[in-house]
Amino acid sequence: MRTKDSATAPRRIAATTSRAGLGLAALGVLTFSLTIPTTVFGLEGLDPYVIGIGRSAAASVLAAVALLSVRARPPRRGQWASLAVVVAGVVFGFPLFSTLALDHGASSAHSAVVVGLLPAATAVLGVLRAGERPSRAFWLASAAGAACVTAFALVRGAGHVTPADLLLFTALLTCAAGYAEGARLARDMPGWRVISWALVLAAPVTVPVTGWLLATTHPVWTAHAVLGFGYVSVFSAYLGFFAWYEGLARAGIARASQVQLTQPMLTLLWSGVLLGERIDATTALAAVAVLVCVAVTQRARIRRTLPDVAQVRAAACPPGVRDAVGSVLDDLGQERDDRHADPDRDRQIRCGGGERGGADRHEDDHEGPRADQGAGLTLPRWDSHAG
Numbered sequence: 307m308r309t310k311d312s313a314t315a316p317r318r319i320a321a322t323t324s325r326a327g328l329g330l331a332a333l334g335v336l337t338f339s340l341t342i343p344t345t346v347f348g349l350e351g352l353d354p355y356v357i358g359i360g361r362s363a364a365a366s367v368l369a370a371v372a373l374l375s376v377r378a379r380p381p382r383r384g385q386w387a388s389l390a391v392v393v394a395g396v397v398f399g400f401p402l403f404s405t406l407a408l409d410h411g412a413s414s415a416h417s418a419v420v421v422g423l424l425p426a427a428t429a430v431l432g433v434l435r436a437g438e439r440p441s442r443a444f445w446l447a448s449a450a451g452a453a454c455v456t457a458f459a460l461v462r463g464a465g466h467v468t469p470a471d472l473l474l475f476t477a478l479l480t481c482a483a484g485y486a487e488g489a490r491l492a493r494d495m496p497g498w499r500v501i502s503w504a505l506v507l508a509a510p511v512t513v514p515v516t517g518w519l520l521a522t523t524h525p526v527w528t529a530h531a532v533l534g535f536g537y538v539s540v541f542s543a544y545l546g547f548f549a550w551y552e553g554l555a556r557a558g559i560a561r562a563s564q565v566q567l568t569q570p571m572l573t574l575l576w577s578g579v580l581l582g583e584r585i586d587a588t589t590a591l592a593a594v595a596v597l598v599c600v601a602v603t604q605r606a607r608i609r610r611t612l613p614d615v616a617q618v619r620a621a622a623c624p625p626g627v628r629d630a631v632g633s634v635l636d637d638l639g640q641e642r643d644d645r646h647a648d649p650d651r652d653r654q655i656r657c658g659g660g661e662r663g664g665a666d667r668h669e670d671d672h673e674g675p676r677a678d679q680g681a682g683l684t685l686p687r688w689d690s691h692a693g
Contacts, residue, residue: 327556331565334550339572341542342414342421343580345405347534351526354409356519357535358402362505363512364539369502370509381503385494388487392504395484397512401543403477412470414577415589420474422455422570422596425563427482432559435486444561444606451567451599458570458592485563488547489554497551501544564603567596 348357381389407417426448433440440448491500505512525531554562571593577583 324557324561327553327558327562328565329553330549331553331557331562332568334546334548334553335566335569336572337541337546337549338566339569340576341538342404342408342417342573343576344534344537344542345408346414346581347530348538349405349409350534351528351531352535353519353523353525354405355402356516356523356525357538358405359398359512360516360519361401361535361539361543362397362508363516364535365543366505366509366512368540368544369505372498373502373506378499378502381495385491386507388491389500389504389507391487392484392491392500393508395480395482396488396501396547397484397504397508397543399480399484400477401538403473403480407470407473407477410470410473411468412474413583414581415574415583416470417474418570418573418577419455419458420471421478421481421573422458422567423452424478424482424485424569425566426452427478428485428559428563428566431482431486432489432563435490440561441606444603447599447602447606448564451564451596451603454592454595454599455567455570458588461588485550485554486559488551489559489562492551492555497553497555498548500551501547505544561603561606564600567600567603568593571596 345357352360404417404421408414412420429440429448488497488500488504553565556562571589574583574585574589574593578585
């Protein structure tokens with residue numbers, strides 16, 4: 307009975323973690339859904355380059371304060387390359403290209419529809435980069451969701467290729483790369499530290515360039531410009547990623563990214579409320595179709611490529627890390643069939659886990675790779691050992 311309990315408890319923990327991850331991802335999507343409408347506000351008085359680059363410069367100040375407040379250790383050597391991809395994708399790529407697209411005539415609704423293809427691009431990059439293997443049902447539902455937003459674009463007259471479309475497509479690809487790579491990093495450090503380090507890494511470029519742009523473009527700080535720039539700087543460029551990256555890490559890149567299929571419909575809603583754009587029956591129908599596709603993707607099974615248990619056992623890692631690895635293997639359904647396994651062999655597979663149950667092993671998860679850098683969305687306490 308104890309062996310059975312040790313096998314089922316991690317699966318319950320995995321299900322809870324996945325649900326929490328989807329909730330966090332949804333919170334991030336809600337935050338990002340206001341990005342395009344508030345960017346339109348900002349363009350009323352600011353140069354597009356001021357918004358595209360300046361928002362990251364402003365957010366880097368918040369990031370530096372947060373990292374200093376917990377005395378965060380710098381990322382490991384092997385993490386800097388991944389952070390560079392995050393910088394290219396979500397610090398420079400999407401903010402700059404999407405803002406330029408709006409400045410070149412793309413409406414908020416048009417942009418929302420094109421960016422609606424972002425979940426599919428993120429899922430593909432997640433498969434290629436993070437070792438995730440979505441099922442056939444997952445791909446069919448994802449393709450259906452992409453088809454819905456594409457059909458919606460055609461109905462609304464967005465089927466022709468314009469310079470604005472090319473800019474939006476570039477923003478789409480760069481953002482997908484930043485999302486996928488940031489989610490990989492969020493498995494080793496909390497999501498808020500991923501975006502914080504990315505912003506700080508880019509600050510030597512974004513801060514002086516923003517200062518030069520403010521001095522040469524003669525910004526007009528209207529109420530809308532202040533509101534728009536403030537939102538994209540604090541929420542879109544920084545706080546939204548706290549929940550988004552954590553959600554991708556917990557629920558899996560491919561599955562959690564599909565929650566973003568709802569973002570175009572949310573953006574259209576905000577566009578109607580804030581910008582006065584009309585929401586017609588076609589928009590409502592597309593929203594329902596996309597939400598159905600999202601529901602199907604959440605039920606599709608995602609398989610992740612993990613190290614062989616024998617390799618983990620031979621790694622001679624510390625006890626806390628061994629228990630954490632064993633728990634993760636159980637959570638993702640990659641463990642051996644515990645119902646028929648010999649108890650001695652079961653203990654060996656868990657790398658010395660002994661007779662401890664799944665819940666006990668889960669308590670040791672915080673001793674794993676993320677332990678020295680904090681866990682979840684809670685900032686660590688100030689002390690000399692804070693990571």
